Amino acid sequence: MTISKIGAGLLSLAALTIGACSTAGQSLSAADIQAAIDAPERSAEHIERDANRLPAEMIAFSGVSVGDTVVDIAPASGYYTALLSRIVGPEGNIVGIGPQRIFDVFPNAPEGFQKYIARDPRENVTYSTANLDAVDLPDNVDQIWMILYYHDTYWTGEDRAEMNRRFYEALRPGGVYFIIEHNGQAVPDQDITQTLHRLETAPAIAEIEAAGFKLAATSDLLRNPEDPLTLSVFDPEWRGKTDRVVWKFVKPE
Numbered sequence: 001m002t003i004s005k006i007g008a009g010l011l012s013l014a015a016l017t018i019g020a021c022s023t024a025g026q027s028l029s030a031a032d033i034q035a036a037i038d039a040p041e042r043s044a045e046h047i048e049r050d051a052n053r054l055p056a057e058m059i060a061f062s063g064v065s066v067g068d069t070v071v072d073i074a075p076a077s078g079y080y081t082a083l084l085s086r087i088v089g090p091e092g093n094i095v096g097i098g099p100q101r102i103f104d105v106f107p108n109a110p111e112g113f114q115k116y117i118a119r120d121p122r123e124n125v126t127y128s129t130a131n132l133d134a135v136d137l138p139d140n141v142d143q144i145w146m147i148l149y150y151h152d153t154y155w156t157g158e159d160r161a162e163m164n165r166r167f168y169e170a171l172r173p174g175g176v177y178f179i180i181e182h183n184g185q186a187v188p189d190q191d192i193t194q195t196l197h198r199l200e201t202a203p204a205i206a207e208i209e210a211a212g213f214k215l216a217a218t219s220d221l222l223r224n225p226e227d228p229l230t231l232s233v234f235d236p237e238w239r240g241k242t243d244r245v246v247w248k249f250v251k252p253e
Helices: 030-037 044-053 055-062 079-088 100-105 111-119 160-170 201-210
Strands: 069-073 093-099 125-130 141-147 171-184 214-219 244-250
Touching: 030 055, 030 079, 044 055, 044 079, 055 079, 055 171, 055 214, 055 244, 069 079, 079 093, 079 111, 079 141, 093 100, 100 125, 111 125, 141 160, 160 171, 160 201, 171 201, 201 214, 201 244
Parallel strands: 069 093, 069 141, 093 125, 141 171
Antiparallel strands: 171 244, 214 244
16 A cells, blocks of 8 residues: 655545554544644644654554554654654553664764653653664564664664564564655765665665565655755755655564
8 A cells, every 4th residue: 555645735634544443442533643743742843843744644644543552763852752652642652762872873862852751751651772683672562663763773783684573573463663764775885874864765675574574555745756865864955855755564463
């Protein structure tokens, strides 16, 4: 299944509403998602990102439900943690995992999440740091999210085969591995994962599927064909406007 842009507009959220499919047996409506987005505790920084991140559409597309346990890998400033913790409700849990290897390179990187959680504490959120190829995760997790970070696992030196194996083992049958990434293309004699912070997508899909996952659906809602793919995602002209892929991998039942 692929969800794409329709003309100049975006596929309506109503068309993406999730059916009843949660560990708590509760459905998630468009109004539930919008209530999380409208929460007054959300920071101005997070709200400013909504226009180019399309959180309502992404949450709906992921299939996350009330009562779910979601592992949020590399949550950075807590953008999706703040939303998902409200979506899953008090019966659900958000397990934030800070990537220790990136923190070894950038010691100040954890401050973003620390500031977020101090401003908007949630009882259903836990947070710890780990090397992703050695992380211990709960059993029977409903979803694992990795947003704009998979590319970093290349240049930081994670054993991605082991990382993906651990994610696969942690998910329940039918569980979702949800990834959003900056699209990239190979450049001779250049590691684009570190220089441009982009990902060559075909090899990444292959290695994730090698762990046992099935690519069940993709979304084109964050694609941008005007992105030249040759500049860093931090380039002022393209920051927040890159061509991004959205993948919904599933652990087969």
